[in-house]
Amino acid sequence: MKIKIVRFDINKQPQQKEFEYEVSHSRLLDALHEIKTKQDNSLTFRQGCGSGVCGSCAVRVNGVERLACKTHINEHDLVEPIKYTKVIRDLVVDLSHQEKFLNTAKAFLQEYEVNEITKKDEKAIDIQSNCILCQSCLSSCPVYEVNENFLGPYVLTRVLRYVNDKKENNITEKLASIQSNGIWDCTLCGNCTMVCPQFIDPKNDILNLRTKSYQNGYTDPNLSMNNGFDTGFGNGDFGFNPNGF
Amino acid sequence: MTDILIVGSGGAGLSAAIHAKKAGLNVLVVSKTYPTHSQTSQAQGGINAVLHENDSIKSHVDDTLKSSHHLGNHYVIQNMCENAKATIVWLDELGVPFSRDETAHIAQRKLGGASFSRACYSSDYTGLKILHTLYDTCLKESIEFLHEHMLLNFIVEDKKVIGITAFDIQSGEVKELFAKRVIVATGGYISLYNGFNTNSNATTGDGIAAALRAGAKLSNMEFIQFHPTAIKGCNVLVSESARGEGGYIVDDKGNRFIDELKPRDEVARAIYEKIQENHEVFLDVRHLGLEKINEAIPQERRLAMDFAKVKLEEELLSINPAAHYCMGGILVNENAQTTLENLYACGECAQTNVHGANRLGGNSLLEIITFGQIAALHCVNELKNSTVSYTTPSKQFLNDKMFIKEVYSFPNQIDFYAQKEFMGKIFFKNIGLFRNDLNMKAVLSKIRQWQKEFAFMGIGDKSKIFNKNLVEFIEFGNMLELSETVVISAISRCESRGAHFRSDHPFEVKDFAKNSIAYKMDGILAVDFEGN
Numbered sequence: 001m002k003i004k005i006v007r008f009d010i011n012k013q014p015q016q017k018e019f020e021y022e023v024s025h026s027r028l029l030d031a032l033h034e035i036k037t038k039q040d041n042s043l044t045f046r047q048g049c050g051s052g053v054c055g056s057c058a059v060r061v062n063g064v065e066r067l068a069c070k071t072h073i074n075e076h077d078l079v080e081p082i083k084y085t086k087v088i089r090d091l092v093v094d095l096s097h098q099e100k101f102l103n104t105a106k107a108f109l110q111e112y113e114v115n116e117i118t119k120k121d122e123k124a125i126d127i128q129s130n131c132i133l134c135q136s137c138l139s140s141c142p143v144y145e146v147n148e149n150f151l152g153p154y155v156l157t158r159v160l161r162y163v164n165d166k167k168e169n170n171i172t173e174k175l176a177s178i179q180s181n182g183i184w185d186c187t188l189c190g191n192c193t194m195v196c197p198q199f200i201d202p203k204n205d206i207l208n209l210r211t212k213s214y215q216n217g218y219t220d221p222n223l224s225m226n227n228g229f230d231t232g233f234g235n236g237d238f239g240f241n242p243n244g245f
Numbered sequence: 246m247t248d249i250l251i252v253g254s255g256g257a258g259l260s261a262a263i264h265a266k267k268a269g270l271n272v273l274v275v276s277k278t279y280p281t282h283s284q285t286s287q288a289q290g291g292i293n294a295v296l297h298e299n300d301s302i303k304s305h306v307d308d309t310l311k312s313s314h315h316l317g318n319h320y321v322i323q324n325m326c327e328n329a330k331a332t333i334v335w336l337d338e339l340g341v342p343f344s345r346d347e348t349a350h351i352a353q354r355k356l357g358g359a360s361f362s363r364a365c366y367s368s369d370y371t372g373l374k375i376l377h378t379l380y381d382t383c384l385k386e387s388i389e390f391l392h393e394h395m396l397l398n399f400i401v402e403d404k405k406v407i408g409i410t411a412f413d414i415q416s417g418e419v420k421e422l423f424a425k426r427v428i429v430a431t432g433g434y435i436s437l438y439n440g441f442n443t444n445s446n447a448t449t450g451d452g453i454a455a456a457l458r459a460g461a462k463l464s465n466m467e468f469i470q471f472h473p474t475a476i477k478g479c480n481v482l483v484s485e486s487a488r489g490e491g492g493y494i495v496d497d498k499g500n501r502f503i504d505e506l507k508p509r510d511e512v513a514r515a516i517y518e519k520i521q522e523n524h525e526v527f528l529d530v531r532h533l534g535l536e537k538i539n540e541a542i543p544q545e546r547r548l549a550m551d552f553a554k555v556k557l558e559e560e561l562l563s564i565n566p567a568a569h570y571c572m573g574g575i576l577v578n579e580n581a582q583t584t585l586e587n588l589y590a591c592g593e594c595a596q597t598n599v600h601g602a603n604r605l606g607g608n609s610l611l612e613i614i615t616f617g618q619i620a621a622l623h624c625v626n627e628l629k630n631s632t633v634s635y636t637t638p639s640k641q642f643l644n645d646k647m648f649i650k651e652v653y654s655f656p657n658q659i660d661f662y663a664q665k666e667f668m669g670k671i672f673f674k675n676i677g678l679f680r681n682d683l684n685m686k687a688v689l690s691k692i693r694q695w696q697k698e699f700a701f702m703g704i705g706d707k708s709k710i711f712n713k714n715l716v717e718f719i720e721f722g723n724m725l726e727l728s729e730t731v732v733i734s735a736i737s738r739c740e741s742r743g744a745h746f747r748s749d750h751p752f753e754v755k756d757f758a759k760n761s762i763a764y765k766m767d768g769i770l771a772v773d774f775e776g777n
């Protein structure tokens with residue numbers, strides 16, 4: 001079977017080029033390994049557990065984000081690195097944004113509070129805490145095309161995981177940290193939900209965070225922008241003042 | 246200056262980092278991968294602790310000792326088990342979402358070899374959720390990381406470890422990093438069983454090999470745990486719960502041939518024997534029905550679908566045993582100190598005298614978190630008024646820089662990937678579930694041949710940037726070093742004990758109720774046996 005791989009080398013001209021390889025393995029990770037060890041030692045990709053939990057082998061197959069270890073390939077499939085982050089080499093991308101975003105959003109338990117945790121409480125953060133930080137959702141997110149500082153799906157899901165954690169006593173700071181370049185920038189397209197290998201639903205998590213933000217006094221800045229629109233009625237002054245003030 | 250340099254960012258390394266940082270020390274974590282890419286993410290089952298009165302610490306200690314086949318150290322195990330509750334509370338308060346029972350207490354389940362239900366868990370993702378929570382905590386504590394920096398060697402001056410040399414994978418540069426204390430937490434060496442193990446490909450024992458080169462003693466390297474049920478072809482682990490819930494192991498005629506609930510080793514050996522006779526072996530859970538499968542083993546159903554395209558409720562899943570865990574590693578005392586001054590070890594790379602000849606399920610996560618803490622807190626005490634003097638550049642740095650430069654011009658006449666693949670095969674066959682003197686000596690001579698041929702191997706990728714070919718070549722060098730210690734230790738242990746089964750010595754021998762100790766003397770590898 002033949003597959004195509006888009007490779008990148010900063011020291012070559014052109015830096016980016018599509019190559020075709022003949023492979024015998026149908027699992028993508030095995031096929032990549034086959035190319036590296038038997039055809040071209042220079043093919044570069046990250047890999048780890050091979051069982052879908054370490055999150056290191058995310059790539060795009062025919063434009064869709066997939067874990068190489070969990071993907072069976074077909075003839076002429078096109079393999080590319082994930083999007084919206086710098087390619088270091090071939091399928092390996094820069095991950096330095098991860099800690100920057102997680103820190104900005106305070107995606108950790110800030111102040112432990114003693115609280116009874118029930119089965120139901122645990123279930124409320126179960127799916128969200130299955131995230132493997134594979135970056136698939138980030139790569140699928142169209143917001144990055146216009147805003148590279150967008151905190152992004154997995155970071156916001158992680159924030160909700162701690163906001164909904166009854167052990168957390170400081171949700172105020174977390175909510176404050178996701179107002180700018182955060183929940184309101186999401187277009188709710190749902191790409192992230194479609195590509196998540198762990199069946200997490202970041203779109204819904206972002207909607208949840210919006211609700212919690214409303215409840216805590218925040219408003220959608222996109223709506224407040226509309227407040228500047230001139231309705232032709234002046235500043236709410238209808239000329240009618242029954243109290244005579 | 247860095248107070249504590251931690252090499253490795255799995256559960257043990259991050260546990261050490263958080264404890265050291267909270268004690269006010271200057272901490273740097275250096276790791277070959279990103280923290281969440283670590284092997285810890287794969288631990289499913291749970292983490293043992295006695296939380297309730299109906300269970301007892303004595304019982305946990307006894308179970309662990311029994312599983313160790315008289316090799317575990319009572320004092321060390323007692324200490325770990327006594328502190329297990331505090332360890333769970335610590336993790337819980339960091340935010341680990343441990344599953345709860347109906348009474349809102351941390352839920353526990355029974356794993357093989359345990360007398361009580363004492364494994365705390367987070368659904369099927371205990372290791373993953375612990376690892377990610379530790380990582381989140383490290384970010385909160387502003388712990389400094391150097392990601393994707395591979396340990397090359399320890400810098401030793403006046404018989405003291407004063408730092409490391411590391412290969413920056415992204416830039417291709419060799420760096421030297423100095424610290425008052427070094428904690429190594431680089432994981433196990435199961436990749437010797439290349440293609441026949443359930444672990445990450447990154448588990449090549451780099452820290453253990455570097456420790457051996459620096460003069461540290463290793464111990465119990467021959468003890469490797471094999472898991473009976475890995476998906477054939479990709480060796481993805483199918484948890485013991487599939488059998489616990491009533492699943493069968495059947496041969497290609499559909500016949501059961503072993504009591505599925507016997508200890509892991511016995512089941513694994515029975516399956517291996519069938520496969521050796523050219524039979525295929527399957528996991529059969531069809532009789533449980535879709536509803537039960539979805540309720541009790543949903544993760545297994547998903548794994549079978551994702552990795553073997555098999556619907557468990559309708560089809561048989563082809564399986565084989567696979568190497569799973571290393572009991573051996575760098576010898577440490579009860580304070581996690583290695584035999585080299587200022588060097589500590591914790592996690593799967595350390596032989597802490599807890600697991601002995603076989604590890605009990607649920608004790609590996611407990612061990613890594615516990616000994617990460619022990620190592621860090623001992624460093625904290627030691628570091629009062631401590632200084633380290635060093636000269637830069639160090640001799641080690643210059644040597645390693647030269648070595649990396651030379652690798653680029655190694656002839657690459659012998660393909661090391663092919664040798665690595667072959668190593669996995671002969672290890673699984675001869676240093677696997679059944680071992681004997683003759684076959685192991687044949688493997689040893691092959692390893693010695695590879696060691697001589699190493700300079701004729703090399704790399705095809707000459708780039709400086711993110712050269713994984715070079716990383717894997719260095720890993721293979723470490724594997725060659727460690728494979729020799731595993732084989733010589735296994736040859737020297739003329740008995741069967743725990744996970745080490747010798748066809749030519751099928752019984753436990755009292756005189757061997759000791760730990761094997763491997764070390765280098767003037768470049769020659771020696772193996773002794775010492776009481777624990």
